[in-house]
Amino acid sequence: MSMSLQDKLAILSDAARYDASCASSGGQRRDSRDGKGLGSTTGAGICHAFTPDGRCVSLLKILMTNFCIYDCAYCVNRVSSNTPRARFSVEEVVTLTIEFYRRNYIEGLFLSSGIIRSPDDTMRDMVRIVRTLREEHDFRGYVHLKTIPGASAELIEEAGRHADRLSVNIELPTEAGLARLAPEKDAGAIRRHMGDIRLRREEAGDRSHRGTPAPRFAPAGQSTQVIVGADGADDATILRQSQRLYGAYGLKRVYYSAFSPIPEPSALLPVKAPPLVREHRLYQADWLMRFYGFEAGEIAEGGDLDLSMDPKLAWALRHRERFPVDVATAPREMLLRVPGFGTRTVERILSARRHRRLRHADLLRMGASLRKAAPFIEAADWHPGALLDSGHLAARLTPAPRQLALF
Amino acid sequence: MPHIALPPTGTAAAWREAARACLSARLPPEAVTWSRGAEAGVLFDEGEAPPPVKAGPIRVPAAFVEMAAQVCWHRDPQRFARLYAFLWRLRLKPALMEDAADPALVALRGMEKAVRRDIHKTHAFVRFREVGERDAPRRRFAAWFEPQHLTLEPSAPFFARRFGDMDWLIATPDLTARFEGGVLRLEEGAPRPELTADDAEELWRTYFRNIFNPARANPARMLAEMPRRYWANLPEAQTIPDLLREAEGRVRAMAEAAPKEAPFYARALAARREEAAAPAPAPAGGLAGLVREIEGCRRCPLWEGATRAVAGEGPVDAALALVGEQPGDGEDLGGRPFVGPAGQLLDGVLREAGIARERTYLTNAVKHFKYTLKGRRRIHQSPSGGEIAACRPWLLAELAELRPKLVVALGATAAAALTGRGEGILKRRGRIEEGPDGLPVLLTVHPSFLLRLPDPVLRETETERFREDLVAARTWLEAQQAA
Numbered sequence: 006m007s008m009s010l011q012d013k014l015a016i017l018s019d020a021a022r023y024d025a026s027c028a029s030s031g032g033q034r035r036d037s038r039d040g041k042g043l044g045s046t047t048g049a050g051i052c053h054a055f056t057p058d059g060r061c062v063s064l065l066k067i068l069m070t071n072f073c074i075y076d077c078a079y080c081v082n083r084v085s086s087n088t089p090r091a092r093f094s095v096e097e098v099v100t101l102t103i104e105f106y107r108r109n110y111i112e113g114l115f116l117s118s119g120i121i122r123s124p125d126d127t128m129r130d131m132v133r134i135v136r137t138l139r140e141e142h143d144f145r146g147y148v149h150l151k152t153i154p155g156a157s158a159e160l161i162e163e164a165g166r167h168a169d170r171l172s173v174n175i176e177l178p179t180e181a182g183l184a185r186l187a188p189e190k191d192a193g194a195i196r197r198h199m200g201d202i203r204l205r206r207e208e209a210g211d212r213s214h215r216g217t218p219a220p221r222f223a224p225a226g227q228s229t230q231v232i233v234g235a236d237g238a239d240d241a242t243i244l245r246q247s248q249r250l251y252g253a254y255g256l257k258r259v260y261y262s263a264f265s266p267i268p269e270p271s272a273l274l275p276v277k278a279p280p281l282v283r284e285h286r287l288y289q290a291d292w293l294m295r296f297y298g299f300e301a302g303e304i305a306e307g308g309d310l311d312l313s314m315d316p317k318l319a320w321a322l323r324h325r326e327r328f329p330v331d332v333a334t335a336p337r338e339m340l341l342r343v344p345g346f347g348t349r350t351v352e353r354i355l356s357a358r359r360h361r362r363l364r365h366a367d368l369l370r371m372g373a374s375l376r377k378a379a380p381f382i383e384a385a386d387w388h389p390g391a392l393l394d395s396g397h398l399a400a401r402l403t404p405a406p407r408q409l410a411l412f
Numbered sequence: 413m414p415h416i417a418l419p420p421t422g423t424a425a426a427w428r429e430a431a432r433a434c435l436s437a438r439l440p441p442e443a444v445t446w447s448r449g450a451e452a453g454v455l456f457d458e459g460e461a462p463p464p465v466k467a468g469p470i471r472v473p474a475a476f477v478e479m480a481a482q483v484c485w486h487r488d489p490q491r492f493a494r495l496y497a498f499l500w501r502l503r504l505k506p507a508l509m510e511d512a513a514d515p516a517l518v519a520l521r522g523m524e525k526a527v528r529r530d531i532h533k534t535h536a537f538v539r540f541r542e543v544g545e546r547d548a549p550r551r552r553f554a555a556w557f558e559p560q561h562l563t564l565e566p567s568a569p570f571f572a573r574r575f576g577d578m579d580w581l582i583a584t585p586d587l588t589a590r591f592e593g594g595v596l597r598l599e600e601g602a603p604r605p606e607l608t609a610d611d612a613e614e615l616w617r618t619y620f621r622n623i624f625n626p627a628r629a630n631p632a633r634m635l636a637e638m639p640r641r642y643w644a645n646l647p648e649a650q651t652i653p654d655l656l657r658e659a660e661g662r663v664r665a666m667a668e669a670a671p672k673e674a675p676f677y678a679r680a681l682a683a684r685r686e687e688a689a690a691p692a693p694a695p696a697g698g699l700a701g702l703v704r705e706i707e708g709c710r711r712c713p714l715w716e717g718a719t720r721a722v723a724g725e726g727p728v729d730a731a732l733a734l735v736g737e738q739p740g741d742g743e744d745l746g747g748r749p750f751v752g753p754a755g756q757l758l759d760g761v762l763r764e765a766g767i768a769r770e771r772t773y774l775t776n777a778v779k780h781f782k783y784t785l786k787g788r789r790r791i792h793q794s795p796s797g798g799e800i801a802a803c804r805p806w807l808l809a810e811l812a813e814l815r816p817k818l819v820v821a822l823g824a825t826a827a828a829a830l831t832g833r834g835e836g837i838l839k840r841r842g843r844i845e846e847g848p849d850g851l852p853v854l855l856t857v858h859p860s861f862l863l864r865l866p867d868p869v870l871r872e873t874e875t876e877r878f879r880e881d882l883v884a885a886r887t888w889l890e891a892q893q894a895a
Contacts, residue, residue, distance in 0.1 A: 011618055018622040037576030040594045045574040051536050052637065054648055056624040057655050059633025066623060074681055084681055085674035104612045105619075107553060107578065108540045109571075193707070193720060200719045200745035249717055252785045253744070265627045266663060272671040279627055300785075353512035360511045367513035 008091055014101065016091040020071040020082050021117060023267070024174075025230055025260040027052075027063045029112035029147040032169040032225030042143030044106060044113070046169065050147075051112055064115040064149060065105050069093055069131055073119030077176070077187040078274045079235045081267040082119050088269050098134045099142060106146050113147030113169075114138070120153065120189075128156035128164065135167040147225075154191070154198040161198075165205055165222040170257070173198050174230045175250065178243045182236030186273065199254040202227050206255070226257035233287060234280040235264040239308040244290055244301035251295070261287040286310040293317055296348055297341045314403045318344040321381055322399050328381040329389050332363050344402075345377030377402055415445045418492065420587065421565055421598045423448055424484035428477070431496050435470055441500045446492030448562070472502055473509040482524040485531075485562045491523060530560045534567040537642050538582055542610045550593070554581040556604050557645055564589055565598055572596045613647045620648040626659035627666070699728055699813045702806075706779055712802040714780035714795075719744045724775025724810050731889055732767065733816040734758075735807065737825040737858055738778035741790050749774045754860040758822075761859070761875065765882035775810055777829035778803045792860075795825060804829050808848050817892055818844075819851055820885050823858025831855075842881050844888070854888070856881035 030050030037043055052061035070092035071082040081088050093101075102114045116134060120127050131150060138144040150168035152161060165171055173195055177183045180192040202223065209222035229250060231243060247259040263279035270276045290310060293299040297317070304316050311319045321328060321344045330339050332354055340351045353371040357363060362385040369375055380392045380402070392398065416434075418426045427446075434444055480495050488494075498516050502508050511517060534557060544552030553575075559567070564582060568589040571580065575591070582589045588599045634652075643649035703723040709715060722739040725748055734750075742752030750758055762769050778799055783790040795803075807829055811819065821827045828834030830847040840855045847853035857878055865871040 011615065014615060014618050015622050018619050022623050022625050036573035038573045040576045043575070043577050045570075047570070051532070053536050054620065054646065055634040055638040056620060057631050057634050057652055057659070058625050058628035059630035059637070060625075060628070061637070062620065062623060065619065067619075074685075076678070076682075084678040087672050087675050101615065105616060107551070107575070108542075108610075108612055108616070109538050109555075110612075110616050196719045197747065200747075204745050248785055252783075252788050252790050253717075253719060255788065263628075265625055266666040268666055268669065270666065270669060270671055276667045276669075281628065281630075298787075356510045357512040360507060361513060363513065370515065370518045371512045 010097060010101075013091040013093055013097065014067070016089050017068045017071060017093060018066065020068045020088070020119075021066045021115075023081070023262060023265060024066060024115070024117060024151075025060075025262045026149070026172065026228055026258065027061050027066060027115065028170075028228070028258065029063045029149075030225070031257060032147070033221065035145045037143075037145050042145045043103065044144055044146035046112075046145070046147050053110055053112065063112045064147065065102055065111045065113070066115040067093070067098070067101075067117075069098065069116060069118035069127075069134065070121055071119050072121050074122070075120050075187070075189040077190065078271040079176075079186055079232055079264060079267075081269055083271065085271070086269040095130075095134050095137055099137050102138060102146075103142060103144065106144070111146075113144075113149070115149040115151075117151035118153075124153040124155035125157050125160065128153045128160040132160055132163050132167070136163070139167045149225075152198065152202070154194040158201075161201065162205070162222075165202070165209075166220055168223055170225040170228060171202055171223045172228045172230070173202075175246070175259075176230070176232055177236055178231055178233075178238035178246050179236065182238060186235060196253075199227065199229070199250070199256070203254045227254065228256055228258040228260065230260040230262050232264050233261050233284055234277075235274060239305070240283070240287060240290070240310045241301070241305035241308050243287060244294070244305050247291055248294055248301040259291060261291070282312050283310070286312060286316060290316045298338055299342075314399070315344070317342070318377060318402060322402075325393055328393055329383045330381060331383040332368065333358055333383075333385070343378050343381050345374035345379075345381075347372070413443060413445060414439070415447070416492075418446065418448050418484075420449045420600075423562070423565070424481045427484050427492055427495070428480065431480075431499055432470055434496065435499065435503060441493065441497040444493075444496065446496070447489070448492075470503070471506075472499065473506050475509050476502060479520060479524050482527045482566075483520055485527045485566055486523045487561050488523060494520060494523075527561050527563060527566075530563045531567045533642065534559050534563055535570050537638075537646060538571070539645060539647060540580060541607045541613070543607065544579070550577065550579050552579045554583070554605065554607055555645075556583050556607060558641075559584060559586075560641075562586055568596060568598070609647065617648050617651050621651050621655060624655050626655070626662040629656060629659040631656055699810070702809055702813060706806050709779060709803075709806065711805075712780075712799050714778070714782050714799060717783065718780040720747055721779040722747060722749055722776065722781075723779060723806075724773055725749055726773030726775075727771060728814065730771060730773040730814060731817040731893075732771075732885065733773040733775065733811065733814060733819045734822060735819060735826040735830060736774070736776045736822045737860075738776050738795055739781045740792055740860075741781065741783070744781035749776055753863060754858070757859045757863060757875075761879050761882060765879050765886055767882060767886050773810075773814055773816060775807065777807055777826045779806055797828070800825060800829050811848065811851060816851070818885055818889055819847055819853045820882070821847075821853050821855050823856075823861065826858070827853075827855055841877075842884060852888075854881065854885050 028050055031048065032046060034046055034048050036045035050063060052063050054062040056062060071088065072090050072092060073082045074084055076083045076085050105111045116131055118127050118131055135148055135150060148168045149170040149172065150164050152164055152171050152173050154173055175195055176187055176190060183190055183192050205222050209220060233243065250256050250259055261284050263281050263284035265279040266276040290304045293304055293316060294301060304320060310316050321342065330343055337351060337355060340346055340354060350371055350373045354363065357371065364385045365375065365387045368384060380389045380398055416430045418430065483491050483495055498520060508514060508517065538555045538557050540553035540555045542551065543554045564584045564587045571582065572591055579592045583602050583605055586601045588602050590597045590599060706721045706723040709721050715721065722743050736750065739749060740752040740754065743749055759769060778795040782793045782795050782799065784793055819830060821830045824834035824837050827837055830853045831845050837855060837857060841857060844852045844854050862871055862875050862878060865874060
């Protein structure tokens, strides 16, 4: 009996929900104002809906198939799971993408897949879907394609030509964790694959000696995802890995995915509540590394991040000797380290302080969170005095402990 | 007092024109009133029409023009007056635009932000329904939308760029945007049209239901981004109450589900894989086997930060082996020695020295890339004595397999690995010393040393000396072969 499109979509979107990324940002700008193709990319990305888990729906995020020959303990689609299986045809994925897109439900497609037969077989079928979208339907919307380590160079080349973003998931923070929970995956192969994508992107950015640009390759870059809380790795290990990945492979994003209960759990990984607060703190820490000039080592000095406060505040409380910071004179690097100041606030301070002596009320109007910042700064009419060295400062700045919802 | 009634379309451009006229007439803010359209209750004094534009350019910061173009779409009836009052101050003090603490500017920036957000939400939450034939040459779609501000006009070009190959209509209470045959038109607002759901909508709801993870339910975050006032026009929103109600039960069911036995095909696949897996390959021996062993090296912690180990490369019968320091960024990514900037320099000098790279074995004293991170860049770091020592057995094994006639040590690290001493390279260069197993080792500098020399003249001389060392190696080899 053949399955209806509704049924397949239910299975293959349910199977895709554990991938955190739904971003449609970055890359080249295109449109269809010429009246020929369909779609555009603006560079900024749009969230078209939000599911009740608070996550953005930007792309049609589905698996081509959830049949898989691998046996990764954390994954609902692992070969040893009894989850219902389905597979889309090329036409089905193309129709869903285009019809959803025309109704303004989505920015494009995020296509992933279980591994069928071999990495090459899987990648070839995925590339065929994207090629059909681009070449037969002149689809100019966003495409994020999961690539399979071990797939041949020609397939990766073609994937990068059609897709805006490529990604390969590093899955776990350590090689030992990967060996235990995802025995068929090879951390070395994943790193080599990321290195290969970086090299291809750089080649595509180079112009030949005749000045003609090389064919474009994944203009929105590559990203990855790491599962948090499935193995015993601490936050320092996770952040060091992210810092290495950003440095070595020029990743646009590392996504952190709190290990979440799955139907058909594996005996290796008992079901627990997903560590959502920890995931949130990791995203904050990641942000500090990318936009605030922090190093992985200084954010998670003790191994794990403090769950009760954001990592920037925790750092400031550990390093009170660096404060108070005078908003009238401090350099940008130090303003960025003040808890409660975002990058925008810092830009506004740098611009406004050329025109006036900034006061407490000015900072408030400029968007600073003074509840957090006040103990750490000096302004024209403000000095924290003994507040900064107060033993109760941490307690003042963190919300009262709250009974966590029982799982 | 002049009253300026701005048109309901093209409002932002019209405000700019009018404000420029008022400013050149030096009309103070309290002497003019503003509105969008000829609104009921606003007195229009015919005798005092807006003053004509006077010649002479008026200069205001570009940032203001950009901000004003957004603020005009806000629903606040005072928006035009507030903009003009700020502009009035700005003409004497252009730097006001940078004073992020000025209360009037803060208020305008707040309105600008609200408008931008509303435009963004319009782009995000408009939902089209098909109203024409599916196989028509240009398919036809329509939508009803209720933006918070008067943002259909600034939102519409986005839809024209995105949906260039179809006809569409977006109706709002204030304005209607119509895109037909590639032409975009704005018309008066109309009552809500009757639009019947098409069959894609049920598929969309299926997707929305299934992409939701019940174990992460967080309605507050959803509401922050998708407030209830948008829900009426979002077909997927009607599934939200059920999804939230069922979430807890679904999570409990997952927690209570005991691990089950794997399905039959998992066992069949596992059996097939075991069968297919050939008996562990016998150690391949030779250079190829060595390369495989090096790839799995864990003798020092450098492997953790590297993409891969980079083993040597070249023919087994090479008479000449070149030993460098360690792979760099490019070698680490590409997996081959000497492909980065230093490698390219080396290639050139080898050619000039009459040495064929493809007849030479190239390798490094240390096989993993050692670096520190500077922001997003990996900066090369020299390996320590311990790391050189940990890696030395691989180098010795490579040389033992090759038995080259001559080894060239490029730089101090290679010299340390091959002769036990890394100091004084500049004094020792050009000499042949005794290496492991009595192998003759010619010492010279590393090509990256040349790349780091800032003075072009010095670099030229040093490159020349480097070339001479390589020529010496070639001559020595030729003499050996002749003998």
